Amino acid sequence: MEESSTPMTEPQDSATFDAYTLSEIRRAAATGIYDIRGGGTKRKVPHFDDLLFLGASISRYPLEGYREGCTTNVTLGTRYAKKPLELSIPITIAGMSFGSLSGQAKESLGRGATIAGTTTTTGDGGMTEEERGHSKMLVYQYLPSRYGMNPDDLRRCDAIEIVVGQGAKPGGGGMLLGQKISDRVAEMRTLPKGIDQRSACRHPDWTGPDDLEIKILELREITGWEKPIYVKVGGTRPYYDTALAVKAGADVVVLDGMQGGTAATQEVFIEHVGLPILGCIRPAVEALQDLEMYREVQLVVSGGIRNGADVAKALALGADAVSIGTAALVALGDNHPKWDSEYREMGTRAGCYDDWHEGRDPAGISTQDPELARRLDPELAGRRLANYLKVMTLEAQTLARACGKSSVHNLEPEDLCALTLEAAAMARVPLAGTTWYPGKESF
Amino acid sequence: MTKGYDLSSGSLRELNANLQVSAENLSRQIPGTFGEWRVENPMGSHALAVGLSGPLLVDIEGSTGYYCGGMNKGASIHVRGSVGPGVAENMMSGRVFVDGDASQYAGATGHGGLLVIRGNASSRCGISMKGIDIVVGGSVGHMSAFMGQTGNLVVLGDAGDAFGDSLYEARLFVRGSVKSLGADCEEKEMRSEHKDFLKKLLEDSGFGDVEVSSFRRYGSARNLYNFDVDKVGNY
Numbered sequence: 001m002e003e004s005s006t007p008m009t010e011p012q013d014s015a016t017f018d019a020y021t022l023s024e025i026r027r028a029a030a031t032g033i034y035d036i037r038g039g040g041t042k043r044k045v046p047h048f049d050d051l052l053f054l055g056a057s058i059s060r061y062p063l064e065g066y067r068e069g070c071t072t073n074v075t076l077g078t079r080y081a082k083k084p085l086e087l088s089i090p091i092t093i094a095g096m097s098f099g100s101l102s103g104q105a106k107e108s109l110g111r112g113a114t115i116a117g118t119t120t121t122t123g124d125g126g127m128t129e130e131e132r133g134h135s136k137m138l139v140y141q142y143l144p145s146r147y148g149m150n151p152d153d154l155r156r157c158d159a160i161e162i163v164v165g166q167g168a169k170p171g172g173g174g175m176l177l178g179q180k181i182s183d184r185v186a187e188m189r190t191l192p193k194g195i196d197q198r199s200a201c202r203h204p205d206w207t208g209p210d211d212l213e214i215k216i217l218e219l220r221e222i223t224g225w226e227k228p229i230y231v232k233v234g235g236t237r238p239y240y241d242t243a244l245a246v247k248a249g250a251d252v253v254v255l256d257g258m259q260g261g262t263a264a265t266q267e268v269f270i271e272h273v274g275l276p277i278l279g280c281i282r283p284a285v286e287a288l289q290d291l292e293m294y295r296e297v298q299l300v301v302s303g304g305i306r307n308g309a310d311v312a313k314a315l316a317l318g319a320d321a322v323s324i325g326t327a328a329l330v331a332l333g334d335n336h337p338k339w340d341s342e343y344r345e346m347g348t349r350a351g352c353y354d355d356w357h358e359g360r361d362p363a364g365i366s367t368q369d370p371e372l373a374r375r376l377d378p379e380l381a382g383r384r385l386a387n388y389l390k391v392m393t394l395e396a397q398t399l400a401r402a403c404g405k406s407s408v409h410n411l412e413p414e415d416l417c418a419l420t421l422e423a424a425a426m427a428r429v430p431l432a433g434t435t436w437y438p439g440k441e442s443f
Numbered sequence: 444m445t446k447g448y449d450l451s452s453g454s455l456r457e458l459n460a461n462l463q464v465s466a467e468n469l470s471r472q473i474p475g476t477f478g479e480w481r482v483e484n485p486m487g488s489h490a491l492a493v494g495l496s497g498p499l500l501v502d503i504e505g506s507t508g509y510y511c512g513g514m515n516k517g518a519s520i521h522v523r524g525s526v527g528p529g530v531a532e533n534m535m536s537g538r539v540f541v542d543g544d545a546s547q548y549a550g551a552t553g554h555g556g557l558l559v560i561r562g563n564a565s566s567r568c569g570i571s572m573k574g575i576d577i578v579v580g581g582s583v584g585h586m587s588a589f590m591g592q593t594g595n596l597v598v599l600g601d602a603g604d605a606f607g608d609s610l611y612e613a614r615l616f617v618r619g620s621v622k623s624l625g626a627d628c629e630e631k632e633m634r635s636e637h638k639d640f641l642k643k644l645l646e647d648s649g650f651g652d653v654e655v656s657s658f659r660r661y662g663s664a665r666n667l668y669n670f671d672v673d674k675v676g677n678y
Contacts, residue, residue: 006448032673145553146571151494151514151531178669190554190573190592191611198609200590204570205529205548211509214489218510219457222494 077228111384308395
């Protein structure tokens, strides 16, 4: 007689309560603390990968690679500044603080940017000599905390970036935890060593666009109207924020999507606040066009820029330049597989390490530990960054030539199509094979 | 040598440029530099006498708008009137003296120097102060000395709500009442060294006749210096 058996169904994972979610619930239950990490959103959001270039065809002819020129230079700060910045490439290095990064990392960023002919940017915590000394063009961030802010550094920078927000945490401040507060960091920030240092979420002496206009006036008066003044906002209401920044007198608007990294903030903030950069660019361009300021006020976009295709697509949608942060750190050596065993000792692995706030980065980048920081050779790391910037630029030129453009800034939305409805709606370019995108009146 | 400038017939840019050059030249001890400037008809202008880096004396004959004396480094600026928001913001050194009242954020993020306000100061006076000394002859509004890192705020009148909220190491002295203390701010013992310090600061500020024993001292309880989940209700 045959043995009777009841067929069993396979164990099924929950899409809602997936393995990561379960681990996070267990972690929260064990610790009573929300998770803090660095970086930008890790969830999949509509991005530049959802766009494609159409390339040349009968109606458009391409330019010859390696033979016909395709310019990449861009000037930032043409509206009011007496000394606008002339960049060789449309890729800049985003603001990252000394404190969250080691002095060696800041120096590396300056070296790489200078070789590539572009700017690097300070961050919360003030300007270091390593960075100023090795950066031909340095943007000085003017942040709510005003840590290390002083008129001498304001005058020796090449542009000023008023930071209203950033893509990883629009509406949020920051916290540099005590373990990263070395003597030098503490001195620069005028706070005791070893205590958590709060970076305020809003500026202490202005509120709203009318005040911002006066603040910009003050900064221009202090610096003799020489420096371009950028206003950086996190991607939330890009049309209105861009319009208000222009109204307040900005030379450059920097728009950072939710893929943009932070040194440290709550996971819930990173993953649930703000817009993907793809959804920010067209509204910002529209605001500039409505105010007849397109190309007079330059637009720099950031958040998840990884390669020349991303650069080219951002420019095609209307940006004048892009900015990179996370990718620049990876180019320096962040999350490199050679440190995998050390990452694993910390409960993570190469490619996933994001506890930058803990200051134990084996790559010597997001740390203040002198032993770890010494692992990063600024000359070598700067060279790597310069190589990476060069590759991205060459890639963007390749795509621009394929679209028949003699400048990467001649790329336009008409060169693009979208692979998904979401991307079509956000980028306002047609769904592949159609002439339609959501929001456009007729099919 | 004193040089006059009438803002009713001049421009803010020209005035600030002149003041900045004079201050810079004084710091380099270049002979023939005007050491004193008198500004007439300020008409509430914003960003007046900002970014001065040198021992210049500036006398402003009237009231000003936002950020008067912003980022001052070494100059002595006397406003014979009232000032708008952010007077002496981020001052590094020097003195800013205001005969009248001050609006919000007086002395915000100041790293050094002395700010004296003879009248009252509105909310957030001394916000995020980083070493500046601020003496207010009257009262200060709510959230004053918020996140004050270091330096001294002296209030001869009363302090509003949430005084010293989220304070770091700034020292606060109040002669009158405090409507309420902010998170992690507490009253501290007024020891002799504090009285000696306060007496000197009051003398430097033109309040030498004020009795220091009538003041109370406030500072950080230092309970919120490092994040502790069991204390989140205190923020």
